[in-house]
Amino acid sequence: DIQMTQSPSSLSASIGDRVTITCRASQGISKYLVWYQQKPGKVPKVLIYAASTLQSGVPSRFSGSGSGTDFTLTISSLQPEDVATYYCQTYNSDHMHTFGGGTTVEIK
Amino acid sequence: QVQLVQSGAEVKKPGASVKVSCKAFGYTFTGYYIHWVRQAPGQGLEWMGRINPNSGGTNYAQKFQGRVTMTSDASVSTAYMELTTVTSDDTAIYYCARTRTGTPILNWGQGTLVTVSS
Numbered sequence: 640d641i642q643m644t645q646s647p648s649s650l651s652a653s654i655g656d657r658v659t660i661t662c663r664a665s666q667g668i669s670k671y672l673v674w675y676q677q678k679p680g681k682v683p684k685v686l687i688y689a690a691s692t693l694q695s696g697v698p699s700r701f702s703g704s705g706s707g708t709d710f711t712l713t714i715s716s717l718q719p720e721d722v723a724t725y726y727c728q729t730y731n732s733d734h735m736h737t738f739g740g741g742t743t744v745e746i747k
Numbered sequence: 748q749v750q751l752v753q754s755g756a757e758v759k760k761p762g763a764s765v766k767v768s769c770k771a772f773g774y775t776f777t778g779y780y781i782h783w784v785r786q787a788p789g790q791g792l793e794w795m796g797r798i799n800p801n802s803g804g805t806n807y808a809q810k811f812q813g814r815v816t817m818t819s820d821a822s823v824s825t826a827y828m829e830l831t832t833v834t835s836d837d838t839a840i841y842y843c844a845r846t847r848t849g850t851p852i853l854n855w856g857q858g859t860l861v862t863v864s865s
Contacts, residue, residue, distance in 0.1 A: 640809045673851035682842065682855035726792055730851050735808050736782065741791040
């Protein structure tokens, strides 16, 4: 199965900081990469799909980049409501739809 | 509107099997894959596999091969996930979710808590 490695596993940042989360695939997945945000007790919500396309209704401070094996999720200016766990996942139909291990974002 | 409604919480003894159902509303059931994802308490999301309700074809994560069976019944728009020989490590919330080919998960079931305890 394809492996998805996320880093860091957790981070603490101040309001207004720029936050970057990375996700590495063990083999090329083109741009079939989605970023989810999950808050406690809730199902995951799509932020970014196709590696860099912002889902409708998601604030523009969220952005994604990358293709092949290396991907990045950036929050340009961290807000209190962004406290959550973030997951990457590949959805290339040729591969298993593996999730990354998750990154928990907290406010410093 | 699209809804995935899952069966209720289960408590199982180690070594038993558990079967969770996921009934679809508001769309053509055979037009979308159904995925199963689990989340152990305080842990991350884990993709278990998917079924194509149109063909019955399945793809399972290697970790669950031989222990999971995903099925579907288009006549009642329902998908099923059965996990055998459960242990305490299988205690988790189990979610069903739907996708089309080449699209991410936009719709999730409400989750089914499976507790494995002697």
